[in-house]
Amino acid sequence: MHKILIVGGGAGGELTANALARLLKKEIAASEASITVIEKSAMQEFQPEYLHIAFEGENPKKIRRPTKALFTPKVKLVLDQAVSIDLKDRKVTTASSGQIDFDYIVIALGCHPNYDAVPGLRESNMDFHTSAEDAAKIYRKLKTIKTGSIIMGIAGLPYKCPPSPNESAFMLSDYLKEYKVSGASITFITPYTRFYPAENVNKEVEPIAEAQGIKINTVFNLDHVDTASKKLISMEGDEVPFDYLFLVPPHKTPTILSGSDFADKDGWVKVDKKRLTIDGYENAYAIGDVTNAPSAKTGVTVHLEAMAVANNIANGIKGISTRYIYTGRTNCPFEVGGHKATFVVGTYDTPVKDIKPSFENYMLKKMMATFYWGSVKGTYDDIFKRYFGEDYLKQEQ
Ligand SMILES: Cc1cc2nc3c(=O)[nH]c(=O)nc-3n(C[C@H](O)[C@H](O)[C@H](O)COP(=O)(O)OP(=O)(O)OC[C@H]3O[C@@H](n4cnc5c(N)ncnc54)[C@H](O)[C@@H]3O)c2cc1C
Numbered sequence: 441m442h443k444i445l446i447v448g449g450g451a452g453g454e455l456t457a458n459a460l461a462r463l464l465k466k467e468i469a470a471s472e473a474s475i476t477v478i479e480k481s482a483m484q485e486f487q488p489e490y491l492h493i494a495f496e497g498e499n500p501k502k503i504r505r506p507t508k509a510l511f512t513p514k515v516k517l518v519l520d521q522a523v524s525i526d527l528k529d530r531k532v533t534t535a536s537s538g539q540i541d542f543d544y545i546v547i548a549l550g551c552h553p554n555y556d557a558v559p560g561l562r563e564s565n566m567d568f569h570t571s572a573e574d575a576a577k578i579y580r581k582l583k584t585i586k587t588g589s590i591i592m593g594i595a596g597l598p599y600k601c602p603p604s605p606n607e608s609a610f611m612l613s614d615y616l617k618e619y620k621v622s623g624a625s626i627t628f629i630t631p632y633t634r635f636y637p638a639e640n641v642n643k644e645v646e647p648i649a650e651a652q653g654i655k656i657n658t659v660f661n662l663d664h665v666d667t668a669s670k671k672l673i674s675m676e677g678d679e680v681p682f683d684y685l686f687l688v689p690p691h692k693t694p695t696i697l698s699g700s701d702f703a704d705k706d707g708w709v710k711v712d713k714k715r716l717t718i719d720g721y722e723n724a725y726a727i728g729d730v731t732n733a734p735s736a737k738t739g740v741t742v743h744l745e746a747m748a749v750a751n752n753i754a755n756g757i758k759g760i761s762t763r764y765i766y767t768g769r770t771n772c773p774f775e776v777g778g779h780k781a782t783f784v785v786g787t788y789d790t791p792v793k794d795i796k797p798s799f800e801n802y803m804l805k806k807m808m809a810t811f812y813w814g815s816v817k818g819t820y821d822d823i824f825k826r827y828f829g830e831d832y833l834k835q836e837q
Pocket residue numbers: 447448449450451452453478479480481487488489490491520521522523548549550551568569570600601604694696727728729730737738739740741742771772773
């Protein structure tokens with residue numbers, strides 16, 4: 441029996457487990473392979489919609505699904521917290537379901553805000569980026585704002601979904617226009633040297649931000665928030681006063697990874713950026729937001745990584761020598777307000793493209809919210825294969 445264990449049942453865990461269940465249908469039926477997922481949360485949220493909850497008033501209930509409903513019945517779901525991972529002895533310990541051993545492991549534990557990294561941020565920030573519940577608080581707050589300085593942007597690196605701070609500024613700008621809140625201003629702070637770091641994207645989006653009156657404050661590495669005087673203080677010594685703060689916090693990995701020999705000093709799992717194998721271990725993989733790969737922390741990244749890893753594990757079990765790699769392909773939708781969007785499209789070997797914002801791109805993003813729950817189960821695999829072409833599953837040379 442080949443025992444496959446997936447730790448973390450968010451986007452990456454679901455995509456990998458369900459793909460493996462399809463690829464190993466016969467082996468599972470013959471009790472030659474099993475797939476187990478450990479996930480601590482009984483509900484999952486479609487994270488990209490947090491922005492629409494915070495700035496457009498979308499109903500949080502629409503973006504949640506029970507975790508159990510997202511896995512095919514061939515996958516065993518253990519709803520529990522993983523508390524330690526031992527890659528040498530091949531076992532994971534859980535909070536209340538004991539130890540689970542494995543022959544193959546995929547770590548897909550994601551990442552979450554690291555408020556401790558920036559003193560004063562927790563007390564001052566309203567977070568649209570981390571849960572539907574917190575995002576909904578922002579929309580209620582917006583209804584009370586008539587004047588004042590609203591600061592948006594990046595409170596520290598790294599964070600997931602690179603365009604989300606910029607998109608949220610555009611969405612808030614649309615909101616202020618729609619509800620005729622003329623007394624409030626938006627300032628965008630970023631540690632980068634321009635509004636969006638990739639120049640080909642920036643040249644499309646920065647002029648739109650300027651035309652909308654969004655002030656852009658570059659090379660602003662937030663050191664701390666002075667909560668008493670309501671000021672942001674940067675490492676460069678600059679100060680920005682604020683009335684309202686809607687920043688994306690820096691992120692970190694779950695504490696279970698702190699001090700692991702397979703994670704770097706900051707807790708990111710050390711992988712080969714294309715094969716997603718964990719450095720120094722056999723049959724051990726990590727995908728998605730939790731890795732130290734120089735790829736964008738996005739759902740598209742974890743989708744394409746999951747396809748390569750699932751196929752490689754299945755081929756290993758079946759004795760097939762073909763192996764696949766993740767090409768570094770990104771495909772981040774980037775809303776710029778006015779029902780238009782561009783996409784951040786690149787790979788490890790090709791620079792990010794210049795794509796004009798359009799209504800069609802905006803529609804593609806909107807459609808993904810509907811497709812998402814089916815996509816983690818593989819329902820739209822044929823569409824994704826056509827859309828991503830070679831980047832969907834590229835054979836290792
Ligand atoms: C506001 C926002 C907008 C975004 N927009 C986009 C977008 O437009 N396009 C896009 O492609 N991506 C977008 N993303 C990014 C995308 O949602 C993530 O990159 C993706 O979910 C990463 O998948 P993952 O499996 O690595 O992590 P996750 O989906 O976060 O899953 C990690 C799972 O691990 C579980 N877990 C953690 N610790 C433990 C433990 N100790 N034991 C058991 N389980 C544990 C968690 O409960 C979670 O379910 C956005 C993200 C945000 C926040």
